[in-house]
Amino acid sequence: MNHKDKQIQSAVQRALGDKGLSRRDFLRLSGGGALLAGAATSGLLYPGTARAVSTNARIVIVGAGAAGLSCATRLNRELEGAQITLIDRREDHYYQPGLTLVATGVWNTAKTLDSNRRYVPSGVNWIHDMVAEYDPDNNRVITDDGRTVEYDYLMVTTGLQVNYDQVEGMSEELIGQRGVGCVYDKPELAERTWRAVDEFVDNGGVGLFTRPRGDIKCAGAPLKVTMLTESRMKERGTRDKAEMHYLPPGASLFSQPDADDFLSKNFPERGIQIHWDHPLTAIDPDAKTATFDTPLGDETLDYDFIHVVPPMSAPDSLRESELAAQEAPFKGWLEVDRHTLQHNRYANVFGAGDINGVPIGKTAASVKSQVPVAVENMIQAIQGRENSASYDGYTSCPLITELGKAILVEFDYDLKMKPSFPVISPYEEHWVPWVMKDRLLLAAYRAMLRGRI
Amino acid sequence: MAFSFVGILAVVLEFFRGWFWLLIPLIVLDLVLLGLFFKRTSGRRRKFSLPFKASIGFGVFTFVMALITLPGITRSSWEMLAGAVDYLSLIGASVGFGVLFAILAFPVMLHMLGIGPKHKPESQATRQSPAPETETGAEAEPSTASQQPQG
Numbered sequence: 322m323n324h325k326d327k328q329i330q331s332a333v334q335r336a337l338g339d340k341g342l343s344r345r346d347f348l349r350l351s352g353g354g355a356l357l358a359g360a361a362t363s364g365l366l367y368p369g370t371a372r373a374v375s376t377n378a379r380i381v382i383v384g385a386g387a388a389g390l391s392c393a394t395r396l397n398r399e400l401e402g403a404q405i406t407l408i409d410r411r412e413d414h415y416y417q418p419g420l421t422l423v424a425t426g427v428w429n430t431a432k433t434l435d436s437n438r439r440y441v442p443s444g445v446n447w448i449h450d451m452v453a454e455y456d457p458d459n460n461r462v463i464t465d466d467g468r469t470v471e472y473d474y475l476m477v478t479t480g481l482q483v484n485y486d487q488v489e490g491m492s493e494e495l496i497g498q499r500g501v502g503c504v505y506d507k508p509e510l511a512e513r514t515w516r517a518v519d520e521f522v523d524n525g526g527v528g529l530f531t532r533p534r535g536d537i538k539c540a541g542a543p544l545k546v547t548m549l550t551e552s553r554m555k556e557r558g559t560r561d562k563a564e565m566h567y568l569p570p571g572a573s574l575f576s577q578p579d580a581d582d583f584l585s586k587n588f589p590e591r592g593i594q595i596h597w598d599h600p601l602t603a604i605d606p607d608a609k610t611a612t613f614d615t616p617l618g619d620e621t622l623d624y625d626f627i628h629v630v631p632p633m634s635a636p637d638s639l640r641e642s643e644l645a646a647q648e649a650p651f652k653g654w655l656e657v658d659r660h661t662l663q664h665n666r667y668a669n670v671f672g673a674g675d676i677n678g679v680p681i682g683k684t685a686a687s688v689k690s691q692v693p694v695a696v697e698n699m700i701q702a703i704q705g706r707e708n709s710a711s712y713d714g715y716t717s718c719p720l721i722t723e724l725g726k727a728i729l730v731e732f733d734y735d736l737k738m739k740p741s742f743p744v745i746s747p748y749e750e751h752w753v754p755w756v757m758k759d760r761l762l763l764a765a766y767r768a769m770l771r772g773r774i
Numbered sequence: 775m776a777f778s779f780v781g782i783l784a785v786v787l788e789f790f791r792g793w794f795w796l797l798i799p800l801i802v803l804d805l806v807l808l809g810l811f812f813k814r815t816s817g818r819r820r821k822f823s824l825p826f827k828a829s830i831g832f833g834v835f836t837f838v839m840a841l842i843t844l845p846g847i848t849r850s851s852w853e854m855l856a857g858a859v860d861y862l863s864l865i866g867a868s869v870g871f872g873v874l875f876a877i878l879a880f881p882v883m884l885h886m887l888g889i890g891p892k893h894k895p896e897s898q899a900t901r902q903s904p905a906p907e908t909e910t911g912a913e914a915e916p917s918t919a920s921q922q923p924q925g
Contacts, residue, residue, distance in 0.1 A: 427849060725850030744859050752860040756848050764789035773784035 375401040378703050381462060381472035383452050385409035387417075387685055387770065388674030389478035390440040391692040394772035396476075397442040399700060406446045406470060408462070412437055416763055418685045420504050421542050423511035425549035426519060427724070427759070430508040440770045452479075455642035457667045474699055477644065477655050477672040479636050481538060481683070487632045488533075489603035489612075499606045500626040504546050505538070505633075517626060518546075522553045525562025526625025529611055530593075531601040533632040534570040536654070538675050538683040541718035541730075543567075543630050544574065544584065550628075551591055552723040565592065566622070568599035568613060576681055577732045579748060580720060587722065601629065635676055644670060651678025659734065661708040662695040668702065671695045679714065680734055685762075686717035689769050715739060719758040722750050729754035800878060807881035811888065819890030825883035832883075833876025840868035 380396060380403055382389050393407050414435040422428040441447050450464040461471045483506050485491050495501045497513025500521065504511055521528055530547040532540075547567055554560040567574070567588060574588070574595070575581040588595055599613040599620070604627060612621045634640055635654050644664065646656035655672040656665050659679045664670035673695040675683040682691070690712060697710040714734030721727040728750055731739045738747045745753055768774045790797060811820075844864055845852050855861060 723854070725845070725848070725854035726856070746857070746859070750854075750856060752845065752848075752850055752855045753863050755850055755854070756863075759848060761785065761789060764791075765785045767788045767791075768781070768784040771784075771788075773788075774778075774781040 373399055373401075374700055374704060376403050376703050378473045379404045379471060380406070380474045380476065380699075381470055382407045382476040382478060383409070383462065384477070384479035384674075384676075385411060385414070385437045385441070385447075386478060386480045386674060387766070388480075388676075388688045388692055389476075390414070390437065390770045391688065391772055392476050392478055392673055392696055393445050394440065394442050394770065395692065395696045396699070397445050398772060399696070400703075403703075404446070405444070406448060406472075407441060408448045408450060408452055408464065408470065409437070410449050410451050410465075412449075414440070415508055416766060417506075418539065418762060418766065420506075420508065420511040421539075421545045421549070421721070422759070423508055424502065424504040424514040424518060424546055425553065426515045427549070430512045432763070433508045433511075451638075453638050455639065455644050457643050457664075457670060460669065473669060474703065475667075475670045476695065476699065477639065477670065477676055478674050479639055479676050481633045481675045482636045483631050483633050485631045488601055488629060490606060491604055491629055491631060495606055500609060500624060501604070501606060502546070502626065502628045503630065504542050504628070505630065514546075514628075518550055518553070521563070521626035522550060522557055522559060524625070525554075525559055526564070527623055528563055528565045529622060529624045529627045530565070530567045531599075531611070531628060532569050532630050534600045535632050535634075536683060537630060537633045539685075539718070540576065540683070541720050543628065545721045546628050547588075547593060548591075548722050549724060551593060556724065560592070564594075566594045566596055568596045568601065570598065570600035572597050575720075575730075577730055577736050577738070579738065580718075580728070580730045583728070583748070584720075604629065639676065643667075646678045650680075654678030659714070660711040661698050662691055662712055663698055663702070663708060671699045671702075679712075681714055681732075681736075682716040684716050684718065685766055685769075686731070687715065689765075689774065690715040692769070717741075719754045719762070721755065721758060725755055726750045726752055727754040727758055729757065804878060804881045807885060811881065811884045814885075815889055818892050821888045821890045822884075825880060825886070825888040828883045828887055829876045829880040832879045833872040836875040837868045837872030840871040841865065844868060 378400070380400075382393050382396075382405065385393075385407055386409075389407060389409065393405060396403065396405055414437045416433040416435060419428055419433040423430055423433055448464065448468070448470065450466050450468065452462045453465045454463040456463065457475070459471075460473065460475075461469050462475070463469050485493050485503075491501075493510065496503045496510050497516045500517055502514035502517040504514055528550065530543060530550075532543045544567075547565070551560065551565060554563055573581050574584040585595070596613075598616050601611060602614045602619070603612040604610070605612075609624055609627075610621050611624055611627055612619050635645060639645055639655060640653040644655055644667065645653050655676045655678055657663060657672045657677050657679065658665055662671055662673060662677065664672070673691040674688045677691065681687075694710040694712040698708040701708055701710075715731065716733075717729070717731040719727045720730050728747060729740070729742075729745050730747055731741060733739050740747050745751060765774060841864065844867060845855065855864065
């Protein structure tokens with residue numbers, strides 16, 4: 322060490338001494354900082370391999386949607402030696418929470434399009450097929466192509482299906498034509514819906530906004546489409562040209578009572594008439610009429626624009642299988658314990674996402690909360706331990722009330738508000754939740770797919 | 775639902791992932807500029823105060839611009855802001871942009887404003903009287919007095 326080095330060393334030690342730090346403290350802090358920086362830049366950017374549990378279990382995940390990919394990433398990371406198989410034919414991945422923004426002209430479709438391949442972890446066997454039959458008694462599933470895939474543990478993450486044919490006269494092809502819109506399912510349909518909404522916003526007339534009976538994914542979407550359409554009209558100065566009607570199937574607009582109170586007052590204030598107990602049963606696109614099954618009998622209304630939300634269900638293959646609940650209230654959905662997300666009759670079967678027969682929560686936010694629980698409990702089952710992880714029913718809806726502001730509604734099975742950020746009131750409209758919806762939630766969603774949150 | 779620190783970091787990284795194509799070259803460019811600055815100023819005086827102040831000025835300008843335009847950029851408007859949360863978030867985000875742009879601008883400012891005159895040869899320097907103290911000794915210009923021959 323030359324004289325200059327010695328001078329530097331003594332200067333550093335003096336500086337550290339002034340701060341009350343020893344050389345060892347400094348090295349420890351530097352090491353911590355380096356580790357933190359390393360974790361931030363490498364571990365967070367790329368899924369890690371901190372495998373904790375060694376097993377040779379065969380795990381099958383059915384469905385490569387948000388829940389399926391997230392489960393695949395987490396299981397692949399946390400299990401050493403497991404044979405993980407993902408079954409889904411779809412190559413495209415849709416960011417479905419963004420479809421309301423596409424259907425109201427805020428986003429273009431490209432923003433919601435992604436590829437499953439980007440998120441399927443290496444080491445996971447991806448079978449490009451769909452499950453046609455579940456055989457839980459023999460621990461196997463059979464695909465469309467007739468392939469039999471056996472498993473020791475099954476994770477069901479199929480999502481749900483939209484049943485257009487349950488509204489008489491309605492079909493997927495109609496969307497975007499003759500004043501028919503439907504925000505759900507695919508970016509292409511949401512884009513076509515925007516064409517119909519855009520025309521209605523310009524020309525006005527009678528707008529009907531419907532909601533079906535039963536569970537649907539993102540139950541806030543029909544409300545958001547209604548409010549954003551109205552907001553677009555105000556923006557273009559055409560609000561006076563339109564008559565807007567919201568027709569829920571029951572006597573409430575939203576499952577969370579505070580949000581329901583807000584909406585029940587807000588809709589009439591902005592001139593949106595509410596027609597309680599009006600589930601849609603049929604449309605006649607040529608005559609532009611819609612028929613509703615009301616307590617007083619069928620009622621037919623004319624429209625210039627109609628937002629049709631068809632009934633939804635578990636995919637047929639699951640609904641007709643032994644895995645489906647046989648009785649109400651969740652008949653046809655995957656029969657899981659609402660807290661452990663383990664199947665009630667088949668202990669080696671778990672579920673996450675829209676497919677689960679649980680009271681609320683067919684949202685991406687629910688997926689974010691359900692996946693860690695389902696994965697952890699499956700791993701504990703593999704280890705022969707009791708399930709300890711519990712899902713409290715958390716779900717969230719950034720309820721967009723106008724272009725540029727929203728209410729961040731988060732709640733659980735008890736329908737109590739559970740704000741993630743207590744400074745953001747779940748009872749008032751703010752700009753911040755709008756920015757979250759418009760700019761940040763897609764990033765959160767992708768972090769979820771990578772198993773990071 | 776609580777977000778952990780690592781969770782928030784993961785979301786932030788995902789948010790910027792789409793901008794890596796721009797951010798990474800910018801950061802590399804800044805580092806190269808910094809390296810070049812130190813190379814170019816070998817044997818010269820380095821002035822940090824003025825580039826620092828200029829970068830701060832640039833950051834303040836960005837902050838003000840962000841404050842004015844962010845609601846519009848987010849497809850909203852000032853009318854939609856309600857309550858302390860919205861205003862504090864807007865200010866916080868604007869400060870963030872201001873700091874980011876100030877940091878990115880600093881290496882450029884160093885090149886534009888931070889290169890001082892060459893050091894005098896040691897033999898000449900020993901004949902000079904010490905330069906008067908200034909805010910930053912490194913950028914002290916030789917005073918008239920220091921240019922007078924001593925003795």
